[in-house]
Amino acid sequence: MRQPGNIAGVMRNSYPARIEADYRQELVARPSAAGALVMARVMRAIEQAQREYAEKVERERELGLRDDAEAPYDPARALVLVQRALAGAQIGYTEQYGKVETDALIQRARAVDALATRIQVEIAKSVPGIRTLGDPSSSFILQQAWARENAARIKTIDSDFFEQVAAEVIDAVRAGRSTTALAKTISERTGVAESRAAFLARDQISKLNGKVVQARQQGIGVKRYRWRTVGDERVRDTHRANDGKIFPWSDPPPLTGHPGHDFNCRCFAEPIFDDEFLDDSPDDSPELRAAQQEAERRVNERIAARAQRAAEKAAAEARLTQAAAERRVAFLRELEQQVRREQAAAAARAEEQRQALVERIQREAREQLVAKPGELRVPGGGLVRLSDDGQSMTLTLPNGRQRVVSFSDA
Numbered sequence: 186m187r188q189p190g191n192i193a194g195v196m197r198n199s200y201p202a203r204i205e206a207d208y209r210q211e212l213v214a215r216p217s218a219a220g221a222l223v224m225a226r227v228m229r230a231i232e233q234a235q236r237e238y239a240e241k242v243e244r245e246r247e248l249g250l251r252d253d254a255e256a257p258y259d260p261a262r263a264l265v266l267v268q269r270a271l272a273g274a275q276i277g278y279t280e281q282y283g284k285v286e287t288d289a290l291i292q293r294a295r296a297v298d299a300l301a302t303r304i305q306v307e308i309a310k311s312v313p314g315i316r317t318l319g320d321p322s323s324s325f326i327l328q329q330a331w332a333r334e335n336a337a338r339i340k341t342i343d344s345d346f347f348e349q350v351a352a353e354v355i356d357a358v359r360a361g362r363s364t365t366a367l368a369k370t371i372s373e374r375t376g377v378a379e380s381r382a383a384f385l386a387r388d389q390i391s392k393l394n395g396k397v398v399q400a401r402q403q404g405i406g407v408k409r410y411r412w413r414t415v416g417d418e419r420v421r422d423t424h425r426a427n428d429g430k431i432f433p434w435s436d437p438p439p440l441t442g443h444p445g446h447d448f449n450c451r452c453f454a455e456p457i458f459d460d461e462f463l464d465d466s467p468d469d470s471p472e473l474r475a476a477q478q479e480a481e482r483r484v485n486e487r488i489a490a491r492a493q494r495a496a497e498k499a500a501a502e503a504r505l506t507q508a509a510a511e512r513r514v515a516f517l518r519e520l521e522q523q524v525r526r527e528q529a530a531a532a533a534r535a536e537e538q539r540q541a542l543v544e545r546i547q548r549e550a551r552e553q554l555v556a557k558p559g560e561l562r563v564p565g566g567g568l569v570r571l572s573d574d575g576q577s578m579t580l581t582l583p584n585g586r587q588r589v590v591s592f593s594d595a
């Protein structure tokens with residue numbers, strides 16, 4: 186079963202209420218007009234009967250034949266006048282309203298059909314894989330049958346009204362009733378006919394809508410429906426009992442018929458989209474199924490490839506991060522070694538300097554120890570010695586060569 190969104194909600198709001206209201210107004214206007222014609226003609230006839238009777242009474246009184254005048258009119262004479270009035274009213278009405286336009290009725294049926302078709306197609310389109318073709322010729326047959334039936338029923342309301350209003354008016358005139366009583370009789374009878382017309386309009390639009398919905402649903406392959414009531418307190422018990430249950434279009438529930446078939450029924454049929462009726466629809470062919478599987482496979486492949494690319498990228502990033510970390514560690518290690526080398530070199534230099542200093546001090550101390558009076562060491566390693574007599578001075582160079590400097594002139 187494939188059910189799209191809120192079908193019940195869509196259908197509840199798709200009843201042809203506007204078309205029904207227009208049709209009701211049109212049908213009620215007919216008995217209203219008939220009643221007004223009867224009222225006018227009969228009142229005129231009664232007024233004439235009263236006038237004639239009053240004149241007759243006046244004449245007879247003048248002649249001394251009578252002096253009573255209780256009756257408002259002569260019933261026998263009034264009957265003739267009123268029957269003529271009733272016939273005239275019916276002829277006048279028939280001239281103006283007698284021909285029921287079947288074409289106009291077909292137009293109205295077509296409007297109901299168009300609305301129901303649009304709604305059912307919209308609903309069906311929201312279900313994947315449903316063909317939305319109907320059979321237009323069946324609609325036309327339905328529309329014509331509906332128009333014929335309505336024309337006949339309208340004419341029956343007309344003829345029933347004239348028949349019944351005539352019977353009651355004639356009874357009232359025979360009984361010598363007042364004009365007020367007569368007017369009341371005609372008003373009541375008109376009201377009854379107006380109610381019948383209003384009921385006819387409601388009932389016929391509802392039935393037509395039910396039939397069109399059935400035709401459209403069956404046209405798109407729907408075999409079953411779920412019964413839905415409008416859910417208020419006016420719903421009949423037998424219809425409430427059907428609420429939510431599934432019925433086949435081929436076999437209406439015996440107590441109620443399909444939704445809309447009972448008089449004034451506002452229930453509706455929510456289509457059930459069974460899988461089996463989709464089996465022969467084009468989107469379920471082996472080729473399309475294979476194509477769909479292929480498409481699904483490609484989508485899955487793309488998803489898998491995308492996931493793999495993402496994993497590879499993450500791994501590459503991790504590798505780069507690892508390499509960078511390793512490089513940083515290696516660099517730090519090298520730096521540490523370099524620092525250690527430099528520290529060692531500096532320590533070695535410091536040791537050499539210390540050694541050199543120690544050696545120099547030792548050497549100088551030794552030299553001081555070996556130095557004699559009258560000897561002077563000069564820079565460059567030379568030695569100047571004063572002679573014992575103090576008359577000369579000998580300079581001994583580090584290579585052993587000597588120079589003697591005499592203080593005397595000789």
Ligand SMILES: [Zn+2]
Binds near residue numbers: 421450452
């Ligand atoms: Zn109902």
